[in-house]
Amino acid sequence: MTFNMIRLLRSKILWAICLMLLVLLFGVVGYKILSDFSWIEAIYMTIITVTTVGFSEVRPLDANAKIFTVFLIVTSVFIFGFALSVITEYLLGRNSLQILKRKKVKKRIDKLTNHVVVCGFGRNGMQAAERLRAYNKPFVIIERSREIIERHEDEVLFVEGNANEDEVLLEAGIDRAQYLITAVPDDAENLFIVLTARQLNKELFIISRASQVTSQKKLQFAGADKVIMPDKIGGDHMASLVVMPDLITFMDKLSIEGEHTTNLEEVEIEDITDQLDCNSIRDLDLRRRTGCTIIGYIDPDGNYLINPEADLQLQPKGKVIVLGRPEQIRKLNQMFQIG
Numbered sequence: 001m002t003f004n005m006i007r008l009l010r011s012k013i014l015w016a017i018c019l020m021l022l023v024l025l026f027g028v029v030g031y032k033i034l035s036d037f038s039w040i041e042a043i044y045m046t047i048i049t050v051t052t053v054g055f056s057e058v059r060p061l062d063a064n065a066k067i068f069t070v071f072l073i074v075t076s077v078f079i080f081g082f083a084l085s086v087i088t089e090y091l092l093g094r095n096s097l098q099i100l101k102r103k104k105v106k107k108r109i110d111k112l113t114n115h116v117v118v119c120g121f122g123r124n125g126m127q128a129a130e131r132l133r134a135y136n137k138p139f140v141i142i143e144r145s146r147e148i149i150e151r152h153e154d155e156v157l158f159v160e161g162n163a164n165e166d167e168v169l170l171e172a173g174i175d176r177a178q179y180l181i182t183a184v185p186d187d188a189e190n191l192f193i194v195l196t197a198r199q200l201n202k203e204l205f206i207i208s209r210a211s212q213v214t215s216q217k218k219l220q221f222a223g224a225d226k227v228i229m230p231d232k233i234g235g236d237h238m239a240s241l242v243v244m245p246d247l248i249t250f251m252d253k254l255s256i257e258g259e260h261t262t263n264l265e266e267v268e269i270e271d272i273t274d275q276l277d278c279n280s281i282r283d284l285d286l287r288r289r290t291g292c293t294i295i296g297y298i299d300p301d302g303n304y305l306i307n308p309e310a311d312l313q314l315q316p317k318g319k320v321i322v323l324g325r326p327e328q329i330r331k332l333n334q335m336f337q338i339g
Contacts, residue, residue, distance in 0.1 A: 016083035023050060023079050027072050035065045050076035105157055109171070112138050114178040119163035119193055121148055121156075124209055124230055125183040129156055140172045164192035169200055180206045187215040191222055198223030254323075265292075265329050269318045271336050281320070282310040290335060291328035296321035 027046030031037045037045060041058045048055045049072050061069065116132055116139040118125050125141065132139045133156075141156050142163040143149055149158045161168035163182065174180065174197055182193045190208050197204055208224040210216050216227045240248045254263045278284045286292050297308040300317035314320075322332065
């Protein structure tokens with residue numbers, strides 16, 4: 001059953017309600033005029049007639065009132081029967097639609113590999129999802145709130161449930177995932193999620209949110225690779241705007257969010273050496289080829305080098321961080337087929 005059919009059924013339900021109200025009004029006015037009943041008596045007679053409960057009349061009916069009653073019973077049976085069938089069809093159809101949507105979502109999740117699992121779709125989880133979507137990185141959201149899921153289920157893939165349960169994490173494909181971002185506001189819950197996820201996937205790269213400074217080491221001990229404190233980052237950023245406003249404003253201008261606004265990019269050395277014969281940053285000569293400038297280097301051990309020298313020898317498992325205008329970044333990505 002499609003969404004259009006659901007909308008059609010909703011309009012039918014509205015019509016059925018209007019017809020039922022019309023029958024009730026018709027019955028009340030009819031008894032009031034034909035039998036000179038009071039309004040209370042007319043309402044009572046209409047209700048016991050259309051519901052066919054079998055109570056006795058308020059007073060004996062004459063021939064006209066009896067004919068009217070027969071007509072009212074026949075009409076109400078058809079209209080109330082129509083209303084019941086439409087409401088039943090709507091409820092069953094809505095339930096079938098939800099089941100069908102869950103099956104489709106499950107099939108899409110089952111096809112994912114090396115994706116990101118995001119736990120919690122609050123403020124931080126939503127920002128993470130927007131960034132992942134901008135980079136076309138596949139992800140799955142684990143959320144327990146049915147209201148939030150219904151509001152955003154057309155935009156992202158959801159798994160409903162508690163993220164610290166094995167079954168829920170496995171349903172999100174945690175055993176095939178590459179990253180886990182747990183953005184739940186409660187540190188204790190984040191701790192349980194990290195512990196559970198680490199047991200299910202030893203190779204998983206886990207990024208956890210923390211609200212308290214004391215929770216940072218506990219989360220790392222539980223298996224989190226990175227622990228982020230949004231409140232601390234926000235406070236540092238605001239203070240930095242006071243002491244070095246121009247530098248921070250310039251940093252804010254640097255975007256890594258989307259195809260047409262990106263200023264920063266990381267490139268694996270293997271992506272470059274597969275297409276170019278180069279051993280050093282000088283040999284790479286990205287400035288002349290693309291206009292981009294190399295501002296950082298990450299060696300295979302994960303050590304970071306800011307503003308590396310031109311003669312630095314490139315290692316296959318290393319990465320370079322480049323800076324450029326959006327069109328220069330696009331040229332870089334096209335040249336080395338990145339993304």
